[in-house]
Amino acid sequence: MIQMEQVRYSYQKNKDPILNEVTLHESEPVIGAIWGRNGAGKTTLMSLLAGHNRPQSGTIQVMGQNPYNNLSAQGHLCYIQENHPIGKNWTVNDLVTIGSHFHSQWDHQLAKQLTDIFELPSKQKISKFSKGMKTAAQIILGLCSNASVTIMDEPTNGLDAEKRKIFYEALLETYEGNPRLILISTHHIEEVQPLCETLIVVHHGKVLYHHPMEEMRERGILLTGLVQDVEAASQGANIIDSARMGTTGKVMIDDVYSKEWMVKAQHHGLSIEKAALQDYLVNVTRKQEGARV
Incomplete structure (x- = not known):
């Protein structure tokens, strides 16, 4: 589903690489956690997988295609950033409509269900939401996309314990209904580890571990x-x-x-x-x- 081979990336030439000779394969649908200390290279790794940046060397494939500047590959991808860019005037209704245009397998029923459970006003501008409500809107976009490769960067930031539980339950439910590769970057590893089948540990621009979660536990x-x-x-x-x-x-x-x-x-x-x-x-x-x- 994803393949990274000897990937190197630096934001500036002649600077130390953010990622250095990273190789990472995930061939089966799983829920996986990405963990690393601040500055380890997690966000860079995710943005490269999502096709937002092009590696300086090495190759990346998502569903057999190079994701960078490739609309066909993007059809298989959904990358939710920690502070995801959402239109200044978008409402939740707009988010759902636009999300369904970009993702052919969009789950309208789940979107409606999550909007109600998270108690989001569907006609209010998302830019006026609290941090937790904005996070909930991003979760709707990520989970309801049903994308073959879904990547979510710190998806629970700003959520209280009850709302985090709602997210975890929805994550499992949608994954069981449509198994796919879902990668979650998190600092709350103790909370997500019961949900995850694999753990990727990024450290100093390298993948230090990529093992089954059961083994790492x-x-x-x-x-x-x-x-x-x-x-x-x-x-x-x-x-x-x-x-x-x-x-x-x-x-x-x-x-x-x-x-x-x-x-x-x-x-x-x-x-x-x-x-x-x-x-x-x-x-x-x-x-x-x-x-x-």
């Missing part, structure tokens, strides 16, 4: 106990974070949470738990930072 082990016991149990392991308070130590290890680790923790009198995915990703990318210095 199992990484990250926390060991806590007496400092000497923690040191003995973690000797030789890939430690990505550590802390000490008096005689108590705590480490995070980059490994799969397993029965073997539980047995080892018990043997050394340590408590063991699975690290939160967000904490694991922050620490593993921070460790990469240290490796670059």
Whole structure:
């Protein structure tokens, strides 16, 4: 469905690339999360996939076509930016009408349903909406497009917990009705990870990980106990974070949470738990930072 091969991109010539030799394949319909720290290159990656920019080198294909300056390829795409450009005088009714013109598989029923659930005034200018209401309008455009490749950059920004839940439920429902590739860039990885089948981690302009979410959920082990016991149990392991308070130590290890680790923790009198995915990703990318210095 999408293919990036050795893609390099910089906003200015002779500057360090924002993306450098990125290769990324996704051949099946999935809901995938894109995670990375600020400045990692996530937005650039998405804009290249959407055909908004042309790579300096390498190739990009979406549904077998180069997306850049290609109307045929754009027919398969919907890219919702974090602050999506919407006409100054557009209403939700205008958004739905224009969206249906650009996307042949537009879901009118879902658009009406989401407009009602998000409590959006259909005849009021979107430019007058609150941040959360603007986000809801963008969600309608993204989900109702039914595009084969749908990319949404931070789609829940500005939504309260209840509205985020509505979005997640609508996302699953529309995906089950029409499986397609939906990529979501997010900082709220703990919230979206139950919905996603794959995780793409972007770090310093490269794809650091592209693995099944189920596999990534199992990484990250926390060991806590007496400092000497923690040191003995973690000797030789890939430690990505550590802390000490008096005689108590705590480490995070980059490994799969397993029965073997539980047995080892018990043997050394340590408590063991699975690290939160967000904490694991922050620490593993921070460790990469240290490796670059």
